Structure formats: structure tokens, C-alpha cells
Amino acid sequence: xxxxxxxxxxxxxxxxxxxxxxxxxxxxxxxxxxxxxxxxxxxxxxxxxxxxxxxxxxxxxx
Amino acid sequence: xxxxxxxxxxxxxxxxxxxxxxxxxxxxxxxxxxxxxxxxxxxxxxxxxxxxxxxxxxxxxxxxxxxxxxxxxxxxxxxxxxxxxxxxxxxxxxxxxxxxxxxxxxxxxxxxxxxxxxxxxxxxxxxxxxxxxxxxxxxxxxxxxxxxxxxxxxxxxxxxxxxxxxxxxxxxxxxxxxxxxxxxxxxxxxxxxxxxxxxxxxxxxxxxxxxxxxxxxxxxxxxxxxxxxxxxxxxxxxxxxxxxxxxxxxxxxxxxxxxxxxxxxxxxxxxxxxxxxxxxxxxxxxxxxxxxxxxxxxxxxxxxxxxxxxxxxxxxxxxx
Numbered sequence: 001x002x003x004x005x006x007x008x009x010x011x012x013x014x015x016x017x018x019x020x021x022x023x024x025x026x027x028x029x030x031x032x033x034x035x036x037x038x039x040x041x042x043x044x045x046x047x048x049x050x051x052x053x054x055x056x057x058x059x060x061x062x
Numbered sequence: 063x064x065x066x067x068x069x070x071x072x073x074x075x076x077x078x079x080x081x082x083x084x085x086x087x088x089x090x091x092x093x094x095x096x097x098x099x100x101x102x103x104x105x106x107x108x109x110x111x112x113x114x115x116x117x118x119x120x121x122x123x124x125x126x127x128x129x130x131x132x133x134x135x136x137x138x139x140x141x142x143x144x145x146x147x148x149x150x151x152x153x154x155x156x157x158x159x160x161x162x163x164x165x166x167x168x169x170x171x172x173x174x175x176x177x178x179x180x181x182x183x184x185x186x187x188x189x190x191x192x193x194x195x196x197x198x199x200x201x202x203x204x205x206x207x208x209x210x211x212x213x214x215x216x217x218x219x220x221x222x223x224x225x226x227x228x229x230x231x232x233x234x235x236x237x238x239x240x241x242x243x244x245x246x247x248x249x250x251x252x253x254x255x256x257x258x259x260x261x262x263x264x265x266x267x268x269x270x271x272x273x274x275x276x277x278x279x280x281x282x283x284x285x286x287x288x289x290x291x292x293x294x295x296x297x298x299x300x301x302x303x304x305x306x307x308x309x310x311x312x313x314x315x316x317x318x319x320x321x322x323x324x325x326x327x328x329x330x331x332x333x334x335x336x337x338x339x340x341x342x343x344x345x346x347x348x349x350x351x352x353x354x355x356x357x358x359x360x361x362x363x364x365x366x367x368x369x370x371x372x373x374x375x376x377x378x379x380x381x382x
Contacts, residue, residue, distance in 0.1 A: 048086035053122040055115070056082045058063075058071065060157040060277075 063155045069135040074182040074235065075160040076276040078102040081111070081232075083118030088135070089125060091118040093232035094197075098184065099272040099345075105231055109195035117198075117229030143167050161278035176352065177243065179279070180269035182235045187271055188247070188262050190214065190234075197230035200251070208268070212249060212260040221250040221257065243269065274348035284377035286350040287319040288312055288331055288362065292343045301330070301365060308332055310343035312364075323375040325362065333363035350377070 037043045040056075047054045063075075070088055073080045073095070079102075080095035094114040096105040140146050140155050143163035149155065161181075168174035185192050189207020193199040198220040203209050220228045223237030224247050241247040247262040273279060290313035295305055303309050312320065312329045333339060334350070341349060354360065354377055362373045 044086045044088075051126065053091060053118060054082075054084050054086065055118075056071070056084070058066075058073070058077075058080045058157060060078055 063140045063157055063160060065139055065141075067135065068138045068140065068160060072236075073232070074239075075157040076181075076278050077157065079106070080157075081114075083115065083122075085122060085125065091121040091125075092227070092229050093236055094230045096182075096231040096235055097275070099275045102275075105194060107194050110193075110197050110230065113196050113198075114230040114233075121227070144170070156277075158277040161276075162281045165278070165282070177269075179273055179276075179282075179352070180271070181239060183238045183241075183269040184271055185209075185231070185234050185238070187268055188238070188264060190220075192220075192231055192234065194231075197233070198228045208247075208262040208264050209249075212262050213258070214249070214251060214260075215253070218251040218253050218258075221252055223247065223249050238269075272345065272348075274342070274345040279348055279351060282351045283379055284350060284354055284356045284358065285317075285380060286347055287317040287323075287375060287377070288325060289315070289317075289347070290331070290343060293330065301368070303332065304340070306340040308339040308341050308343075308346055310346070319375055319378055323362075324373050325364070325375070326366065328366075329371075330365040331362055332365055335361050336363065 037046070043054055043056075046052075070084075070090070071082060073082075073093065077095050077097055080093070082093055083091040085091065092114055094106070094111050097103065098105060140160055140163060143166070145163040145166045146155060146159070165174055165178065168178065186204070189204035189209035190200055191202045191204075193201045200209075200214055200216055200218040200220065202216050203214050220234060222228055223234050224241045226233055226237035226240070228234050228237065238247070241264070244264060244266040247264060248259070249262055250257060250259040252258070290311040293301070293303070293309040293311065298305065298307065298309050301309070309330055309332050312325055312327055312331060314327050316325065316327055331343075331346070334346075339346065339349065350360075356377060356379050358377045360375055360377060362375060364371050364373060
């Protein structure tokens with residue numbers, strides 16, 4: 001299991017935010033494809049509106 | 063890392079990958095990630111992430127029923143460091159730069175100590191090996207370790223380390239990071255449905271581990287001024303060197319100090335100041351940084367065309 005398998009939809013941004021999808025049972029699998037956000041404030045708004053927690057990922061190239 | 067609140071997203075900035083679970087009110091539920099010198103992702107798995115997520119979700123449901131989160135943390139960003147302010151406004155600031163910039167700020171204030179390098183100790187440092195797929199599950203306990211003395215056993219499920227709730231290696235390392243340089247670390251765990259608690263009694267130097275993989279270490283002086291690839295086992299054998307002995311080829315990029323000292327491309331570095339070292343080329347770079355100071359005069363022990371040579375070099379600083 002490589003770390004890259006944990007990063008569906010990864011972008012070049014350092015801070016990646018997955019809001020509202022923490023309960024997705026199969027990240028990146030078919031219709032459960034995770035939608036990643038890169039705007040932290042927007043992610044917080046969505047999380048607040050939906051009552052779901054945030055899953056935030058930092059990824060560096062080194 | 064621009065604009066990121068370092069007080070909230072306080073993690074091991076040398077990591078390749080780090081994840082957080084938190085509420086919209088920025089109450090931290092848990093963390094996921096971690097690596098060691100052997101690989102960038104060997105300590106992570108999808109099962110381990112799922113395990114940490116499940117714990118975070120359980121906490122979220124419980125907290126949501128209790129009330130609002132704790133007050134927001136004060137904001138500290140990487141831009142507050144002078145080293146960050148000297149960079150171009152659009153220049154990338156990577157995670158490891160946080161350590162670089164913090165070190166420079168502490169060095170400028172004459173507050174930096176070598177001990178600052180021993181960040182995010184591994185559970186192995188206290189005698190615990192955790193299950194990669196279930197990061198709070200004890201896989202094994204080393205004999206005569208602080209964990210063994212505290213009464214921990216294989217199969218136990220950690221609940222908290224130094225007051226930090228644990229569901230992953232990252233949580234355990236976060237708790238250990240905030241533990242003293244020597245003394246007592248509270249730890250709680252579950253065994254057969256029963257909550258148990260004790261203390262890890264850690265000796266001086268317990269945080270030390272192999273940090274040669276850390277990118278932020280590259281900015282620390284002195285540089286060895288010699289760099290290259292390790293010899294293979296077969297190549298070492300042909301030269302009569304031990305399997306674990308330091309032996310690396312000086313690569314084709316020869317630094318000016320090394321060239322002036324008389325070191326040549328393809329010289330095989332096998333020792334320093336007559337010390338027979340057992341380590342890799344990467345570990346050697348860390349060894350020099352941890353054990354020598356700028357301006358120190360060293361003698362490299364090397365092999366050239368099968369002949370043993372000693373070459374003297376001064377560990378000067380990098381040009382500004």
C-alpha cells in the first residue's frame with residue numbers, strides 16, 4: 001500500500017482538503033470518487049453546513 | 063505552507079504526507095501519517111487510514127452531541143519567520159521550510175540547540191512497535207524498554223500518550239513530541255476491555271533516532287562536502303570492506319572544498335578521522351552535521367584505485 005493510493009484527485013497544492021467526504025467508504029472508487037477542495041475556508045463552510053468533519057492532507061514532494 | 067496556521071496544523075514538517083481530521087470549528091480529532099528512515103510511506107496503509115478515520119468520526123459524533131469546540135488557536139504562519147519574508151512573494155514554501163526557517167530564527171536569537179533536531183520520536187524509542195493497519199494496536203514491546211517497564215504487552219490498544227488520544231502512529235508521535243527530554247510520560251491503554259494506565263520512564267537521549275532522511279537536515283551546517291552513492295555489497299566485498307561499513311563513491315559533482323583538498327571523483331570514502339563507521343552515505347551526511355562544527359578540520363579516509371589515502375579538509379560554511 002503506497003501513500004499515493006490515499007490521494008485521489010490530488011493537486012499540486014500543498015494543502016489539500018477533503019470536506020464532507022470523510023465517511024466515503026471507498027475513496028477514489030467509481031461513483032464514490034472523492035472531490036478534493038483546495039480552499040480551506042470553503043471547506044470549513046461546507047463542513048459546517050453538512051455537519052461533517054474535515055479531512056485535510058498536506059503533501060510535500062520530498 | 064503559506065497562510066497555514068502552524069499552531070493548528072502542528073506536525074512533522076519533514077513528512078511527505080500528513081493528514082488531519084478536525085471539525086469545522088477546528089477542533090482536532092486526530093492525525094494520520096508518519097515515516098522513518100527506511101521509506102516515505104512504509105508506515106502508512108489504507109487500512110490504517112480507515113482505522114484512524116473511524117476513530118475521528120466517532121469523536122466527531124460524540125463531540126457534536128456535547129457542544130461547541132474549544133476556543134480557536136492563536137494564528138502563527140510561516141510568513142512570520144524572517145527567512146520566509148526574504149523569499150519572493152510567489153516562491154513556494156514547502157513543509158520542511160518551516161523547520162529551516164524556525165531553526166534560522168532560533169540560531170539568530172542564540173537559542174538553537176542540537177536537541178531541536180530530535181522531533182517526533184518514534185514509538186520504538188520507548189520500546190513500542192505499532193501495527194501499521196491499526197495504529198493504536200501494540201504489535202510488540204521491546205525487552206527492558208520503558209514500555210515493558212510500564213507493563214505494556216503485544217495486543218494492547220493505546221488510548222492516550224501524554225494526554226493525546228491515540229488512533230494512529232501520528233497521534234502517538236504527536237504525544238511523544240510533547241513529552242519531556244527525560245522523565246515521565248503518562249500512557250493509557252485497553253486490554254481485554256479494561257482500561258489500564260501507567261508511566262513511561264524515559265532516560266536522557268530517548269528521543270534520538272535516525273534522522274538522516276529529513277530534508278530539513280540538509281540546511282544544517284557543516285556540510286561534509288563529499289557526496290555520492292553507496293557501494294553495493296558486492297563492491298564492498300571486492301575491496302575487503304564489511305557489509306555495513308561506510309563506503310560511498312564521491313560522485314561526479316565535486317564540491318570546491320573537496321576538490322581543493324585533493325578528493326577526486328570515484329574516490330571511495332570509507333571513514334572519517336580514522337573512525338571505522340557503519341552507516342550509509344545518507345547517514346554519514348547526518349553524522350557529520352551532528353558531530354562536527356563549522357571550521358573543524360577533518361581527515362577523510364578513502365580508497366583510490368585500491369590504495370588507502372588520508373585527505374584533510376576544513377568544514378567551511380556554505381557561501382551566503
